[in-house]
Amino acid sequence: xxxxxGGGPDIQAAPSDASVAGETHSMGRREGRVRGDAPTSxxxxxxxxxxxxxxxxxxxxxxxxxxxxxxxxxxxxxYVEAPDTTQNFIYTPTIIGAALLVVLSFQLSGLYRIPVLQxxxxxxxxxxxxxxxxxxxxxxxxxxxxxxxxxSRVWFVSWYLGGLGALFAMRAGIALLxxxxxATGRLERxxxxxxxxxxxxxxxxxxxxxxxxxxxxxxxxxxRGDQRVPDEIAGLPKLGTxxxxxxxxxxxxxxxxxxxxxxxxxxxVLEMMRKVWVLPVDIRLSALDAPLRMTAGTYSYVxxxxxxxxxxxxxxxxxxxxxxxxxxxxxxxFLITLSPLLLLIAIAIKLDSKGPVFFKQRRYxxxxxxxxxxxxRTLKHESADANASKLVTANDDRVTRIxxxxxxxxxxxxxxxxxxxxxxxxxxxPRPHAILAKAGDELYGDVVDGYFARHRVKPGITGWAQINGxxxxxxxxxxxxxxxxHDLYYIENWSLLFDLYIVARTxxxxxxxxxxx
Numbered sequence: 001x002x003x004x005x006g007g008g009p010d011i012q013a014a015p016s017d018a019s020v021a022g023e024t025h026s027m028g029r030r031e032g033r034v035r036g037d038a039p040t041s042x043x044x045x046x047x048x049x050x051x052x053x054x055x056x057x058x059x060x061x062x063x064x065x066x067x068x069x070x071x072x073x074x075x076x077x078x079y080v081e082a083p084d085t086t087q088n089f090i091y092t093p094t095i096i097g098a099a100l101l102v103v104l105s106f107q108l109s110g111l112y113r114i115p116v117l118q119x120x121x122x123x124x125x126x127x128x129x130x131x132x133x134x135x136x137x138x139x140x141x142x143x144x145x146x147x148x149x150x151x152s153r154v155w156f157v158s159w160y161l162g163g164l165g166a167l168f169a170m171r172a173g174i175a176l177l178x179x180x181x182x183a184t185g186r187l188e189r190x191x192x193x194x195x196x197x198x199x200x201x202x203x204x205x206x207x208x209x210x211x212x213x214x215x216x217x218x219x220x221x222x223x224r225g226d227q228r229v230p231d232e233i234a235g236l237p238k239l240g241t242x243x244x245x246x247x248x249x250x251x252x253x254x255x256x257x258x259x260x261x262x263x264x265x266x267x268x269v270l271e272m273m274r275k276v277w278v279l280p281v282d283i284r285l286s287a288l289d290a291p292l293r294m295t296a297g298t299y300s301y302v303x304x305x306x307x308x309x310x311x312x313x314x315x316x317x318x319x320x321x322x323x324x325x326x327x328x329x330x331x332x333x334f335l336i337t338l339s340p341l342l343l344l345i346a347i348a349i350k351l352d353s354k355g356p357v358f359f360k361q362r363r364y365x366x367x368x369x370x371x372x373x374x375x376x377r378t379l380k381h382e383s384a385d386a387n388a389s390k391l392v393t394a395n396d397d398r399v400t401r402i403x404x405x406x407x408x409x410x411x412x413x414x415x416x417x418x419x420x421x422x423x424x425x426x427x428x429x430p431r432p433h434a435i436l437a438k439a440g441d442e443l444y445g446d447v448v449d450g451y452f453a454r455h456r457v458k459p460g461i462t463g464w465a466q467i468n469g470x471x472x473x474x475x476x477x478x479x480x481x482x483x484x485x486h487d488l489y490y491i492e493n494w495s496l497l498f499d500l501y502i503v504a505r506t507x508x509x510x511x512x513x514x515x516x517x
Contacts, residue, residue: 003501004319005454007431008059008211010089014292018246020293026308026440031398032134035082038154039447045381047252047253047367047369048080048184049250050186050187050188050189050190050252050253050255051181051186051187051188052316052317052318052320053114053214054317054318055232055317055318055320055321055466056114056178056187057112057113057114057117057464058110059319060108060111060117060174060453061103061112063105063170063174064099064102064103064106064167064170065100065102065103066099067078067163067166067167067170067171067312068095068097068098068099069095069099069162070101071159071164072091072094072095072159073095075158075159075162076095076155077154079154079158080155080209082151082413090147090150090151091151091155093139094142094151098134098135098138098338101132101134101137101138102130102134102219103128105127105131105133105134106127106130107294108130109126109129109130110126111123111126111127111130113509114214114234115213116346117171117174117175117178118178118179119175120171120172120173120175123171123175123178124168127164127165127167127171131160131163131164131167134158135156135160138156140226144390146467150301164472165302169277170323171265179343182219182233185216187214188215188216189214189215189216189255189256189302190216190218190253190255190256191215191216191217191218191253191254191255191256191258192218192219192220192221192245192248192249192254192256192257192283192510193209193219193221193236193258193259193260194216194220194221194222194245194259194260194261194272195219195220195222195240195259195261196220196222196224196229196230196233196260197224197229197233197260199236199260199261199262199286199307200220200222200229200233201233202288202289203258203286203288203305204217204233204234205234206218206288206305207303207305208234208303208305208443208454210302210303210305211303211304212303212305215302217236217238217240218232218236218252218254219236219237219239220236220237220239220246220504221238221239221240221241221242221245221248222238222241222242223241223242223365229298238243242272242275242276243275245257245275245276246275246276246278246279248370249367250278251332252310254279254281255282255313256281256282257276257281257282257283257284258284258286258302258307258343259278259283259285259286259310260286261285262289263285263308265285265298265346267511269285269310269395271438273310273311274450277450277453278450278452278453278455278456279367279456280313280314280366280367280455280456280457281313282308282309282311282313282316282409283310283311284300284302284308284309284310285307285308285310286305286307287299287307287308287309288305288306299412313456314456314457314491314494315457315494319329319494322496323342323426323494323496323499325500326427326496327420327425327426327427328420328421329506330337330420330425330427330503331417331418331420332421334414334417335417335418335421338371338414338417341414342414342415345376345402345406345411345414346376348402349376349377349400349402349403352400352401352402353380353400353401353402355380356377357377358375358376358377358415359374359375359377360372360373360374361373361375361434363432363433363434363454363459364433364452364459365424365425365432365455365459366431366455366456366458366459367455367456368452368455371419371424371425371432372419372458373419373424373425373432374414374415374418374419375412375413375416376411377400377403377411378399378400378402378404378406378407378412379399379400379403380399380400382396390495394506395408397475407482409511410510411469413461413462413511416461417461420461421430423451424457424458425458425459425460425461426461427460427461427499427503428459428460428461428462428463428490428502428503429457429458429459429460429463429490430454430457430459430460430463430465430487430490430491431460431463431465431466431471431483431487432459433453444480448480448484448489450484451480451484453488453491454487454488454491456491457491457494462502462503462506462509463487463488463490463502464487464489464490465482465486465487465510466501466504466506466509467502467505467506467508468486468511470482470483470486471509478493490502
């Protein structure tokens with residue numbers, strides 16, 4: 001890609017909350033490019049994502065288990081363990097068994113439900129009862145096995161009292177966090193509905209009457225005019241057309257998109273999907289009026305309202321957590337390991353030509369957010385191309401001597417580990433493209449239908465396309481089509497092992513230097 005020091009033209013930041021419905025309704029007409037894809041250039045602050053309730057619940061389970069283990073083993077070392085103690089083997093299975101019983105007992109007591117986690121006083125009685133029940137179980141088991149005389153009573157009582165106090169303190173901290181996330185909307189699912197009219201009205205009323213307490217319906221989108229769909233449905237605004245929905249989702253956090261369309265309207269559903277599948281959201285089709293009732297596994301539910309799953313957001317829940325841990329750990333290790341090489345490259349660039357060592361360029365990132373990407377400078381400083389309006393080609397006279405080596409080896413990409421550490425990129429993912437990059441005379445988004453679906457995940461330093469030879473210059477329709485196909489395959493088939501395989505293959509791809517100018 002061509003390099004430069006700046007992004008696209010300044011545009012006023014888009015609104016960040018769904019409450020600005022009136023402005024959003026005409027957003028597509030104001031920006032002048034409504035095709036169901038992303039705008040040519042857009043600058044706004046990143047949207048703060050929803051925190052997955054399942055991740056909070058899983059983390060609470062792990063915290064309870066770890067605290068139980070830690071208290072048991074620490075007190076064991078303090079009160080019991082000695083070089084000549086022959087009964088030590090009794091304590092280890094007891095402590096591990098207690099940790100498992102604590103998680104099971106707390107689960108049965110409802111202590112991992114979000115409404116309970118946010119109320120510290122509500123947890124006190126349940127924690128006391130469940131924790132005490134675990135220790136009663138341990139005492140009965142020790143009595144039946146006739147090992148009570150071999151266990152330290154001081155250790156046992158200290159473990160019970162110390163663990164109980166530590167659990168109360170930890171649960172109070174969790175409640176503070178959960179209440180904060182609830183107050184800031186981090187634990188609510190923000191929903192938009194596609195399809196107004198009578199069917200949309202019944203769906204909204206069903207959702208409001210359901211047991212779902214984490215749902216916030218932002219509004220309705222419908223391509224039909226005001227005569228068929230009014231400006232307000234069940235007190236919710238009609239925010240615009242489906243084309244405008246895609247642009248709305250670029251500037252507002254949307255977690256769930258529900259289509260209030262009949263199952264028999266196959267052509268209309270497919271047309272809607274063609275427009276909205278580029279968004280990083282869960283997409284559901286209402287089964288509220290389905291003529292057939294299928295098996296329970298066919299449906300997903302919001303409260304007690306059934307839906308057919310059309311599309312799941314990639315990298316959600318624990319997959320997202322794994323990806324974040326992978327990125328931060330690998331980026332830190334690579335930066336530490338490669339620091340001598342980074343220093344040598346920086347010196348070589350300064351000696352080779354005038355200008356800065358690094359450059360930064362705004363590129364499209366997750367959900368079309370603009371991220372600042374850092375690279376080693378490989379072009380002559382006076383030839384900087386801020387928006388990559390002209391791709392670098394073979395024998396390009398703008399490239400410096402050291403720049404040719406850096407681009408062919410991809411060493412110019414190494415500073416992007418800094419962007420990974422700051423959260424703007426991933427180690428593995430679709431390569432970020434400059435905002436005005438073109439294949440021939442056409443913008444990438446105009447060449448490939450669904451091109452912006454690449455942005456359903458964070459961009460990466462390396463990717464499936466790169467290790468398969470589709471790196472470097474993308475000056476033709478064929479090249480950008482093949483790269484996009486590989487990127488979409490990666491998104492649909494992500495796994496931690498897939499990422500590690502791509503990372504392991506990347507050095508071999510760099511040595512080949514194919515298509516890198």
